[in-house]
Amino acid sequence: MKKTLEIFISSSLDYVIEHNNIIDVEQTNNWKLKPIIDGLKKAKFKPVPWWNTIGVFHEGTTFLANLISASKKYDGGIFVLGDDSKNESTGKKGIPNLNVLLEAGMFYASKGIKRTLFIVDGNSTNIQIPSDTFGYEVPKLSDDNLPERIRNFFSSSSEPEGAKFDKTTFYISDEISKNIKERNYKNWKTKAQYIGNESVRIWDKIERSDSYKINVAQLTRFQKRIIDQKKVDFKNIDNIVSFGCGNGFTDNKFLKKLIRINDTICYIPIDINPMMAFYASKNIDPTTRMPFAIIDDFEEEVDHIKNIINGRINEIGENNFFMMLGVTFSNLEGIELDFFNKVNAWMDPNDYFLIDVSLNNDNDLVSMKDAVKDDHYKKLLYNSLIKSGRINAHKLIDDIDFVTENIENTTIKSSYTDVDNTEVYCYKYDDEILLISKRYNFDDIKKEIGDSFNLILSEPVESQSRREKAFFLFKL
Numbered sequence: 001m002k003k004t005l006e007i008f009i010s011s012s013l014d015y016v017i018e019h020n021n022i023i024d025v026e027q028t029n030n031w032k033l034k035p036i037i038d039g040l041k042k043a044k045f046k047p048v049p050w051w052n053t054i055g056v057f058h059e060g061t062t063f064l065a066n067l068i069s070a071s072k073k074y075d076g077g078i079f080v081l082g083d084d085s086k087n088e089s090t091g092k093k094g095i096p097n098l099n100v101l102l103e104a105g106m107f108y109a110s111k112g113i114k115r116t117l118f119i120v121d122g123n124s125t126n127i128q129i130p131s132d133t134f135g136y137e138v139p140k141l142s143d144d145n146l147p148e149r150i151r152n153f154f155s156s157s158s159e160p161e162g163a164k165f166d167k168t169t170f171y172i173s174d175e176i177s178k179n180i181k182e183r184n185y186k187n188w189k190t191k192a193q194y195i196g197n198e199s200v201r202i203w204d205k206i207e208r209s210d211s212y213k214i215n216v217a218q219l220t221r222f223q224k225r226i227i228d229q230k231k232v233d234f235k236n237i238d239n240i241v242s243f244g245c246g247n248g249f250t251d252n253k254f255l256k257k258l259i260r261i262n263d264t265i266c267y268i269p270i271d272i273n274p275m276m277a278f279y280a281s282k283n284i285d286p287t288t289r290m291p292f293a294i295i296d297d298f299e300e301e302v303d304h305i306k307n308i309i310n311g312r313i314n315e316i317g318e319n320n321f322f323m324m325l326g327v328t329f330s331n332l333e334g335i336e337l338d339f340f341n342k343v344n345a346w347m348d349p350n351d352y353f354l355i356d357v358s359l360n361n362d363n364d365l366v367s368m369k370d371a372v373k374d375d376h377y378k379k380l381l382y383n384s385l386i387k388s389g390r391i392n393a394h395k396l397i398d399d400i401d402f403v404t405e406n407i408e409n410t411t412i413k414s415s416y417t418d419v420d421n422t423e424v425y426c427y428k429y430d431d432e433i434l435l436i437s438k439r440y441n442f443d444d445i446k447k448e449i450g451d452s453f454n455l456i457l458s459e460p461v462e463s464q465s466r467r468e469k470a471f472f473l474f475k476l
Contacts, residue, residue, distance in 0.1 A: 320348070
């Protein structure tokens with residue numbers, strides 16, 4: 001079903017107050033803004049006048065925060081520029097209401113010029129309008145064909161199906177961009193699993209497997225606990241920031257429940273592979289706003305990621321819910337404390353972070369050996385060898401023997417974990433480690449997280465796919 005566009009209407013107070021009361025729109029035929037309301041209704045758009053925005057302009061919330069919320073929530077905005085104020089230096093009128101200009105600026109930044117319509121009330125040559133509208137014919141409130149012009153403006157600005165990814169901005173770190181351009185992946189180590197388009201296609205198939213569906217069911221149950229126990233007020237969360245977004249399948253399950261609570265939430269995927277962010281953009285709910293994606297190695301980089309998110313704060317808001325799912329945390333190359341230090345740099349006091357980790361199981365080694373027999377996992381490891389230049393592409397996959405082992409050498413093991421009672425498993429080829437998988441003791445990893453953060457909620461869960469794991473929700 002095609003979504004009905006919701007169009008926010010902004011004007012000064014003078015347009016809607018009569019005898020100290022809000023004008024009854026239905027009973028006032030000569031009301032100045034009636035052509036705008038009628039034009040939107042005739043075009044089958046939903047008018048949202050500023051004085052009727054209960055649920056967006058919350059009590060106890062700053063005016064600026066409310067504007068950010070409105071600019072994300074609605075599909076476009078109409079801003080009536082009247083002869084409201086006087087220039088004190090010249091004594092001449094012609095300056096529109098400053099609040100209206102501020103609201104217009106927020107919508108312009110969020111939706112762009114094609115979803116921000118200015119309408120002039122009065123002589124347009126006397127009213128000072130924003131310079132960014134030069135080159136666009138600004139309609140007058142008195143135009144006889146105003147309803148038709150409104151309909152044409154927002155109809156032509158409607159985006160075709162599939163355009164979401166086309167307009168998504170990708171912020172790629174200089175180092176990742178250089179490696180991709182020069183096809184230099186020799187130092188990517190275990191991150192070689194994420195090189196190239198073929199690895200993304202393989203990951204997509206893995207994430208659609210039955211074992212991953214079980215993992216998603218565990219996640220939604222934990223999410224229900226968070227909501228039922230009111231551990232997070234998702235109405236006040238602006239962004240879901242996903243580290244290692246994968247194909248977006250798991251993230252989408254999480255987002256679907258959240259947009260029923262807060263339909264202005266933005267989704268920001270972070271991944272080392274641009275194509276992975278593309279898959280995520282296609283697999284999340286189309287009503288979820290994805291203003292940009294960040295392509296970076298979050299195991300190595302802090303400043304680039306933080307600068308991008310903070311640099312767009314006026315558009316996306318400031319309260320973040322970070323998450324790292326699909327047991328990505330258990331596959332990180334470095335020790336846990338190093339990563340937690342990066343998390344501390346990313347987060348602000350109002351932010352939350354959700355991770356899942358793999359837990360110890362007596363059958364872990366057997367399970368890993370069985371996994372590498374699966375065609376998808378074997379192809380993933382094989383592809384990483386080719387892309388990183390470790391083997392020649394002419395070498396057949398059937399000629400490759402992958403070794404699965406538990407790393408027991410304390411010196412090597414200490415380079416991957418600093419958490420007590422953690423088992424570190426790996427896949428190897430020709431004595432070179434291709435992939436790390438850490439399995440934690442629940443109480444020990446819980447203590448490690450609790451020592452670094454304010455732990456809000458935690459829970460161990462047993463997987464039917466023989467891979468036990470745990471969820472942890474924390475903040476600074």
